[in-house]
Structure formats: C-alpha cells, structure tokens
Amino acid sequence: MVWLLFLPLVPYLAWLIWAALRHPIPLSYNWRSLWQRKISTLSTAGAIGVVVAIFVVVLSLSKGISKAFVSSGRPDQVIVLRPNARVELNSSVERERSRIIKVHPLLAGDSEGPLVSSECMVVKLLELADGSGSTNVAFRGLEAAGVRMRTQVQLVRGRWFRPGLPELVVPRRMEGRFANLGIGKSIQFSGQPWTIVGVFDGGGSAFDSEVWTDVDVLMQAHRRTSYSSMLVRLQSPEAIPNFVKELDADKRLKLEGKSEGEYYAQQTEAGKPIQILGNLITVILTIGAIFAAMNTMFAAVSSRTSEIGTLRALGYRRMEILASFQWEALMLCTLGGLLGSSLALTFNGIQTGTTNFETFSDISFAFTITPDLMAQGVAFSVLMGILGGFFPAWRASRIPVTEAMKGG
Secondary structure: OHHHHOHHHHHHHHHHHHHHHHOOOOHHHHHHHHHOOHHHHHHHHHHHHHHHHHHHHHHHHHHHHHHHHHOOOOOOEEEEEOOOOOOHHHOOEEHHHHHHHOOOOOEOEEOOEEOEEEEEEEEEEEEEOOOOOEEEEEEEEEOHHHHHHOOOOEEEEEOOOOOOOOEEEEEHHHHOOEOOOOOOOEEEEOOEEEEEEEEEEOOOOHHHHEEEEEHHHHHHHOOOOEEOEEEEEEOOHHHHHHHHHHHHHOOOOOOEEEEHHHHHHHHHHHHHHHHHHHHHHHHHHHHHHHHHHHHHHHHHHHHOHHHHHHHHHOOOOHHHHHHHHHHHHHHHHHHHHHHHHHHHHOOOOOEEEEEEOOOOEEEEEEOOOOHHHHHHHHHHHHHHHHHHHHHHHHHHHHOOHHHHHOOO
16 A cells, blocks of 8 residues: 555656666765754654654554454455345344255265355444443354354363353454453343353454354244254355355255355455554554654754855755755655554453444454554655655755855
8 A cells, every 4th residue: 555655756756766877976974964953853854754654553443454354354264144234233043944955966075974064143342341332243053063163263262152052162263352251250131140161262253253152052042933044064165155146046045155255355344444544543643743854954954054055165055955855855754654564563462352243243453563554654754754754855955055055
C-alpha cells in the first residue's frame, strides 16, 4: 500500500540521489546541524515516531485479524450452509439433510469414521475479566469428528468435553480476557451450569475466539431442532467443485457449500471498520507531523541564512542547496520512522480482541508486527520527510545571495 505512494515521487527521489552523488554538500553537515537543535529535532522525531507507531499498529490489526481467519481453513474441507447465509449464525441445516450429506461418496474418513461434523453456533454474553463490561462470545457445538478435523487446534490442559454432558473447552487466549474461563470453573446459561474441563490452543486461528461443547447438548439447551452448518472433509481439494455442484443440484438439500478457506477469507471484512477508524486517526496525526517537520525545517532555514550565503559563495547552486535541505528533512523523519517502528514492535504478540461486525461476537487475536510492516512504517516516515521538507528546502534555495550573506 505505502509503496504505491512512492511511484509519483520516483523521479524526484532519483534526482535527490543524483544530486547527493554528483554535487554533494556533505550529508554529515546536515546531520550535525540537526543535533545543534537537539530539542526541536527530538520533539519532531518523537511526533513522527508516534504517528509511525500508530500507522504500523493499525496495519498489524488488519494483519492479526487476517491471520486469525486465513489460518482457519483447510484446502480439502467445505462448510455447508443455507443458501445466501454469510455466516454460520444465520444458517440452518435440518437433521434430515445432514444425514444425506453424511453418506456422500466424496467424503474422506479416518479410523474413527467419516470426517463430517454437524455443528451449531450461538452467541453468549460473557463478563470481561477486568470488570469493564461484557461482550458477545461465540459458542460452537460440534461432534467428535469436528474436533479431529481442526488439525490446528491442540488441547493444552485438561480434556475434551464428553458427549451428552454440559461441558466446555475454552481457548487459551480467552482465559485471561474473560471472567470464570478456567478449568474447574463454571458459567451459567440456559438455566444450567456448564463446567469448563479443558483449554485448547487454536494456533492463531478463528477458533481462538470460540468456546466448544457437544452439539446435541447445546441444541437441547437452546431448543434448537436444526444445525447451523456442517463441516465436511473431502477426499481431495480437487473434489470440492463437484461436491458444491451436487449440493446445489440436489433438490432434497437446497444447501450451498463454500471451501473452508473461502468462507474464512470473507470473514476478514469484520476488521474493516476498525481499520478505517485507525486510518482516519493516522491521517489526522500525519498532517500534524508533516507541519511539525515543516516548522522545524523553516526554523533551520531562518537560523542559517548566513550559512546558505556561504554555500552559495562557494559555488553551490540553488538546486544543490534544495537537495541538501531536503536530505536533512529526510534524515529527521527517517529517525522518527525508526523510533516509531521500534515502538510498534513492543505491541507484537499482545493478545486483544474486537467485534466481528458480521456476527457481533468477539474476535480474539494478537497484534502481528512483521518486518514488512516495520519497513512500511519507515517508508511512511520518508514520505512525510519529502512532504514536510520540500517547501522549507525550496525557500532555502531561493534566498538571494546578498540577503543570505547579511544573515537576514
């Protein structure tokens, strides 16, 4: 995204590099001049650093949510839903139809039987551990095969729920965020206590945002007669188009199938509102940071008119002075970019959550700061340096020699 913004500036950047190599005003001169104004340099670099840090963290939000959903799907599995249902919560699959699908010839199996799971999704309000309120959490009822089919999910403590009992298994990422989500504890809903018997790790997938239990117990507690969806593993990824086509053509079913990867890729849209808000905040702060850089550089030009006159007297041309002061602005903003990217790195791996605007339930994920995001942050600071430094650099290059030699 950031790299595309450089395309219109490529000729100007090429000229700056050429000017520094062909007719150089030593860059060490610009670096020393920055530190002659330590307070203004550090304050401006700090402001730019904060903007870059916010920029990188906002990108990491999207990265973390995308990682949670994209890592949830297998290429050989299909989610069966009611036609036009975007999410499992809005879908229904009758028991008679689920029995037909369970004997489909394209299904894969293991030593324990066919790899197909009829599942039910509901949303429950849970209290946050810090007492700041409550939020909706997705509860998934699934069959034993459904646990085996999620190969990225691993039990880390306790045991899996037993069929026919009101037992829950919770993701490790939710333990610290929600009250009473620990082994041996219980929560009350649907008129009965549900005991937590195990903790699992979803491997950074969307399942880290779900509480699991037995499908029949969950449906009975909510007086549900239909499943929400079915998860089906096929004999190979190449069998998915035929399976989906047969679902659509079978008049008994009237269901549609989506590859698991496609389904969860669509859920990444859930993080767009947060990303839009973060980008809006970043734009506002960016404008302020650019003006801060511009103000710092204008002050530098005003205090160094005699130096500019000396440079002109030594034979440096206006364009070379423009390039010199532009490089100084780039140094200042790049310093801020490095500080901001380093600050953003401290957020890496922090567990948090937001609302899935498709299901209005909680999404648990971790901030994901990658080298690419940090590089984008530094590149973003370079853009601020170009925008904030050009006009002061142009002003420096246009000061008449006679006025500059007088120092005013």
